[in-house]
Amino acid sequence: MSYVESVLADVQQRYPEQREFLQALETVLHSITPVFGDHPEYQEGGVLERLVEPERIIIFRVPWVDDAGNVQVNRGFRVQFCSALGPYKGGLRFHPTVNLSIMKFLSFEQIFKNSLTGLQLGGGKGGSDFDPKGKTDNEVMRFCQSFMTELSRYIGPQTDIPAGDIGVGAREIGYLFGQYRKMRNEFTGTLTGKRLDWGGSLVRPEATGYGAVYFAEEMLQGAGESIEGKACAVSGSGNVAQFTLQKLLDLGAKPVTLSDSGGFIYDPQGISRERLEWVMELKNEKRGRIKEYADEFGVEYYPGQRPWSVPCDAAFPCATQNELDKDDAGKLISQGCKVVAEGANMPTSTEAIRDLIAAGVLYGPGKAANAGGVATSGLEMSQNAMHLSWSFDEVDKRLREIMRNIYRATAEAADRYNAPGNFELGANIAGFRKVADAILDQGVI
Numbered sequence: 001m002s003y004v005e006s007v008l009a010d011v012q013q014r015y016p017e018q019r020e021f022l023q024a025l026e027t028v029l030h031s032i033t034p035v036f037g038d039h040p041e042y043q044e045g046g047v048l049e050r051l052v053e054p055e056r057i058i059i060f061r062v063p064w065v066d067d068a069g070n071v072q073v074n075r076g077f078r079v080q081f082c083s084a085l086g087p088y089k090g091g092l093r094f095h096p097t098v099n100l101s102i103m104k105f106l107s108f109e110q111i112f113k114n115s116l117t118g119l120q121l122g123g124g125k126g127g128s129d130f131d132p133k134g135k136t137d138n139e140v141m142r143f144c145q146s147f148m149t150e151l152s153r154y155i156g157p158q159t160d161i162p163a164g165d166i167g168v169g170a171r172e173i174g175y176l177f178g179q180y181r182k183m184r185n186e187f188t189g190t191l192t193g194k195r196l197d198w199g200g201s202l203v204r205p206e207a208t209g210y211g212a213v214y215f216a217e218e219m220l221q222g223a224g225e226s227i228e229g230k231a232c233a234v235s236g237s238g239n240v241a242q243f244t245l246q247k248l249l250d251l252g253a254k255p256v257t258l259s260d261s262g263g264f265i266y267d268p269q270g271i272s273r274e275r276l277e278w279v280m281e282l283k284n285e286k287r288g289r290i291k292e293y294a295d296e297f298g299v300e301y302y303p304g305q306r307p308w309s310v311p312c313d314a315a316f317p318c319a320t321q322n323e324l325d326k327d328d329a330g331k332l333i334s335q336g337c338k339v340v341a342e343g344a345n346m347p348t349s350t351e352a353i354r355d356l357i358a359a360g361v362l363y364g365p366g367k368a369a370n371a372g373g374v375a376t377s378g379l380e381m382s383q384n385a386m387h388l389s390w391s392f393d394e395v396d397k398r399l400r401e402i403m404r405n406i407y408r409a410t411a412e413a414a415d416r417y418n419a420p421g422n423f424e425l426g427a428n429i430a431g432f433r434k435v436a437d438a439i440l441d442q443g444v445i
């Protein structure tokens with residue numbers, strides 16, 4: 001058994017129930033296996049054994065009172081996985097499916113994603129099994145306050161800087177920031193994704209979606225093509241999906257689908273800017289369902305289905321993990337889909353990734369393609385530390401540059417390890433090398 005296989009087997013034996021974490025771990029370890037041939041010092045220094053175990057996991061009770069006066073209790077998490085490259089950084093997810101396995105997979109992925117950004121950011125992630133859907137603003141506020149009362153003990157501008165993820169947008173970040181400020185009596189950049197007036201950065205709301213399209217454009221340009229004129233299937237209809245659509249429209253592409261957990265809509269003429277604005281109001285203010293788009297604009301709604309069966313040249317999974325499986329990959333390949341860029345974290349199953357790459361589809365893994373969000377959070381932290389704000393164009397220019405650098409680092413690592421065009425392998429290796437070197441440099445701690 002090789003070194004990598006023995007570390008993997010040990011984790012599998014210790015945490016057999018952590019399905020999503022093991023899925024993420026297996027993918028990364030499989031990709032980085034060739035690196036250990038060139039770098040025996042990683043094995044000698046026990047880098048992998050240290051990297052697969054989080055530095056710290058905090059699990060806590062979150063009691064709150066609903067509008068009817070009943071006491072509710074949820075579970076809160078923060079997985080502080082690795083701080084070798086900087087303070088822990090990663091979002092908070094509020095969704096009923098949240099559990100330790102999902103927190104660990106997201107936090108583990110964040111280590112390599114943050115490394116790829118080139119910024120000084122460690123990897124962390126957190127959240128709760130609280131479901132904001134159907135809750136009033138006051139209920140969400142009371143939940144956020146209780147969550148932050150406990151979390152505030154473990155975070156800080158030099159320690160751990162949370163942000164948003166599924167179910168955590170500007171409203172939740174506001175309530176979390178307010179409570180952090182009160183508990184710690186400090187106004188610092190300890191959360192990112194803040195509103196502009198109180199410390200946020202221009203482009204942070206747009207950054208993950210814009211970055212995913214920039215990354216897709218880089219992959220296409222590398223193959224002598226462009227996103228312009230391409231029909232694009234997009235899943236989700238939240239933050240990442242909305243701004244993926246906006247950038248696709250800016251670059252002359254034709255987005256044709258959106259989805260939520262109820263199903264997807266297909267608008268074969270292309271979702272226009274006006275219709276996208278309507279979706280933003282539906283989702284961000286009225287908190288409605290995507291089915292209402294079909295009712296409003298007279299297009300087809302497919303309940304309980306995912307959008308990968310429609311004719312498309314490009315696919316942007318922007319909802320959640322494991323939302324694109326082997327069958328879906330087969331459909332995309334048979335329609336001639338050229339590029340899959342992941343706005344979401346681990347949306348594509350392991351078998352589907354294998355099939356896409358084998359079929360020559362340009363596959364941009366989330367840790368590279370959706371790194372624009374956390375990178376712009378890093379830019380928000382820089383602006384907070386300097387007590388100034390950059391213009392929209394300045395931040396967007398930096399985001400564009402960071403995405404280009406991630407593409408280059410990823411493509412170069414893939415070439416170097418004899419797998420040209422395999423951006424999955426390239427992203428895992430390029431992300432891992434920096435973290436591994438930092439772990440060795442800093443001694444056994």
Ligand SMILES: NC(=O)C1=CN([C@@H]2O[C@H](COP(=O)(O)OP(=O)(O)OC[C@H]3O[C@@H](n4cnc5c(N)ncnc54)[C@H](OP(=O)(O)O)[C@@H]3O)[C@@H](O)[C@H]2O)C=CC1
Nearest residue numbers: 165166167208236237238239240260261319320344345373
């Ligand atoms: N926000 C960010 O900056 C970043 C986000 N990501 C990733 O992007 C993805 C989307 O996040 P974001 O847009 O912020 O979250 P939002 O909460 O804004 O939107 C999530 C969207 O995904 C859908 N969704 C969630 N869970 C499921 C499910 N189990 N099945 C089908 N659809 C589902 C939601 O539908 P419904 O409303 O019905 O639940 C909603 O349309 C996540 O994977 C996240 O980790 C990655 C990098 C940064």
Ligand SMILES: O=C(O)CCC(=O)C(=O)O
Nearest residue numbers: 090091163165373374377
């Ligand atoms: O902006 C951030 O810090 C976190 C973004 C995030 O959670 C992610 O990249 O998955």
